[in-house]
Amino acid sequence: MTFLLVPGRNIIRTPQSLLGPCCGIIPIGGPSTITTEGFEWNLTNTETKFGGMVSTSNHTVADVVKVDTTEPVVFTVEFRRDL
Secondary structure, three states, rough: EEEEEEEEEEEEEOOOOOEEEEEEEEEEEOOOOEEEEEEEEOOEEEEEOOOOOOEEEEEOOOEEEEEEEEEOEEEEEEEEOOO
């Protein structure tokens, strides 16, 4: 499942019985600084950009995750295969 996150705080329900764990946060249109909560590898004020750091291989570890972003980013999370 993939959708756009707007600048500011984004709270995303990611019930582990249905989604995850693999997920990613991809900057679009230019660099973005992000801070995350609820992921295996949380980021704090980390710049993401193509040609630099891009969070494409993270894991959700909570039923609710939070992403603070300075610019629009794409969030993607897999549906569980064992449903």
